[in-house]
Amino acid sequence: MLSDTDTAPVDATPASTLGVTEEDVRRIVREEVQRAFAKDPAARKAAIVASKGTLDWAYPPLILANAAAAVGMDVSVFFTFYGLNIIHKDFAKKLKIDPVGNPAMPMPVHIPDIVSSLPGMVPMASAMMRSKFAKRNVATIGELLQSAREAEVRLVACQMTVDVFGYTPDDFVDGVRFAGAAAFMAEARRAHVTMFI
Amino acid sequence: MQQITEDQTVDARDLMCPMPVMAAMKARRRLPPGQVLKILATDRGSLSDIPAWAEANGDEMLDFGEDNGVFVFYVRKSGDE
Numbered sequence: 001m002l003s004d005t006d007t008a009p010v011d012a013t014p015a016s017t018l019g020v021t022e023e024d025v026r027r028i029v030r031e032e033v034q035r036a037f038a039k040d041p042a043a044r045k046a047a048i049v050a051s052k053g054t055l056d057w058a059y060p061p062l063i064l065a066n067a068a069a070a071v072g073m074d075v076s077v078f079f080t081f082y083g084l085n086i087i088h089k090d091f092a093k094k095l096k097i098d099p100v101g102n103p104a105m106p107m108p109v110h111i112p113d114i115v116s117s118l119p120g121m122v123p124m125a126s127a128m129m130r131s132k133f134a135k136r137n138v139a140t141i142g143e144l145l146q147s148a149r150e151a152e153v154r155l156v157a158c159q160m161t162v163d164v165f166g167y168t169p170d171d172f173v174d175g176v177r178f179a180g181a182a183a184f185m186a187e188a189r190r191a192h193v194t195m196f197i
Numbered sequence: 198m199q200q201i202t203e204d205q206t207v208d209a210r211d212l213m214c215p216m217p218v219m220a221a222m223k224a225r226r227r228l229p230p231g232q233v234l235k236i237l238a239t240d241r242g243s244l245s246d247i248p249a250w251a252e253a254n255g256d257e258m259l260d261f262g263e264d265n266g267v268f269v270f271y272v273r274k275s276g277d278e
Contacts, residue, residue, distance in 0.1 A: 063214065063215050066215045066216075066218075066219055067214075067215040067218060067246075069222070070215060070218040070219055070221070070222045070250055071218075071249065071250055071253035071254070072253055072254055136213060137211050137212060137213050138213045139212075139213065139215075139216050143216075147216070147219045150223070151219065151222065
């Protein structure tokens, strides 16, 4: 049976005899990794899926898409299913928030679901959220869309769900393009940042 | 804060995340390499966002300070663009 010393490569020169310390080796490797990462185009690509169509869920994909573009990334957002609401021309009317079954939504007083489900509660909750955000100067969905377009974020509508919901290309805000899931995947596989929201 | 002369100023006061960096990005695009951008912001998120944004672009954070609740950043645009 071979011992450890028998299997050790005979030509391995200890780093110390080359005048290189372990710290030097670690630093060189770290620098090389950073250099490779900087050259890797995938490090500068983000592909985001926006699948939800409520007012609260419209924010995260648009905020992250804008932020990714700001740090120099090439960004695509693929809007599918209810996420299509976000890029619909009537997004201001379509994006609402429903307090029913949403225990995380802050309310001035506790409102039981049986009351929340009464007519008028959805518009009220939506107006509350809009005014809360407006008071803190959070950008509106319209402003975030505009900003994303200016930052050259690609807004892509999922063709299949566009067809299923009976939308036409004219139903969407300017600059939206149309593609399928495979086209999204072809982009996402070259992106280090991919998110499903 | 030391005295730095800026070439352009971005007033992002009262804007909330992610709009301060979007405003800074727009101004940076028009800025020649090597010039200094001064950014004013009140969003507390900008304390981490502006330095991260500068680093991602390879820019140099020259200075940072706070004046009456307004954060002031000085960023020098990198020369390799």
